Amino acid sequence: MNDHSFSKAEKEALYKAMAQRRDMRHFNSEPLDAKTLDKILYAAHLAPSVGLMQPWRFIRVKNSDLRKQLHAIVNEERMKTAEALGERKDEFCRLKVEGVLSCSDVLIAALPDKREKHIFGRRTLPEMDLASLSCAIQNMWLAARAEGIGMGWVSLFEPEALKKLFKMPKGSHPVAILCIGHVDEFYEKPMLEIEEWAKTTPLDEKVFEDYWEE
């Protein structure tokens, strides 16, 4: 406890949002109200960014034809990923990996063009722009969970296909299809753990002292 510390209840609320946040693929048909979506977007805008460049852009996909074309792009990459997975192909195909058509709202999250002018904190690590955008998306995920809303980050797509579909400029880069909407329930554990796709590993295997220990 110190002067700047939040109250016990406030801390608990924050840790609860982190612990109960899930990467959702199952949505119900209830539409999301615009005010809640605005709150989620506002959370993104509170994120930190390298050199204060705020490299986040969001496209709200309202047109249903566009959404169908987006889904086709995701499905194509789903099949290519299945092939690339070799012996785990069938297992992968049984997973629900996206909710593009069933969720209430779809947002494309992307890095803008003309990022090369931002040098501060990026001279040796240009990918810090993606790091900033990812922090913004984590804020959205937590805000959505607190609002009782599910969100899923889909990265199964060919970036060039998305850029063409949404008329994005040459130097921009889409990194997420965010599926957002009401859910019947949040998964108890990460869905890929429930489906036994992958196991989580303990934190203490990931923390070293002074030198890399693996």
Add this chain to the structure above:
Amino acid sequence: MNDHSFSKAEKEALYKAMAQRRDMRHFNSEPLDAKTLDKILYAAHLAPSVGLMQPWRFIRVKNSDLRKQLHAIVNEERMKTAEALGERKDEFCRLKVEGVLSCSDVLIAALPDKREKHIFGRRTLPEMDLASLSCAIQNMWLAARAEGIGMGWVSLFEPEALKKLFKMPKGSHPVAILCIGHVDEFYEKPMLEIEEWAKTTPLDEKVFEDYWEE
């Protein structure tokens, strides 16, 4: 409001953490207790990750000689960045851009080696590993703020120099020097805004409908 929604007070606590979180460079000399640092690391481990790969590794820098060598690496990059900034060089040099020597604890956050075996969600977007690690770091930032602790993400370093210093494996990749510790006060606004290095731009300029509009 829906069945899964948090209470009003819980939501407010979450948004407060997001709004008051700052990328800190000024620390005081009070040491951080181990329990609080553990909570911050635990928050990282609650993050989402692509294909559940949990690609986060943290090195706690305990040895003071190592910390000094780390600081030298940061200072070298600080000078190279200053040169690269051209006409903004002097302005940049006046900024406090890191708190490596003054903060209580330093963590190196890195991606592990052998990431190429994780294909799910990364076939066309291999950088999703960095996205996951960044979500984990955002969780740490929010947890630190709620605990009343400052954290700064320093990306002014040559990755190869860091890898050598901390004996990191060839395929790994350090992305952050995290400076963590007590602070006298949190900046009212992002420090780069206070120092007039950069201006924030409104959210509505960053949200488009159906097609990119810039």
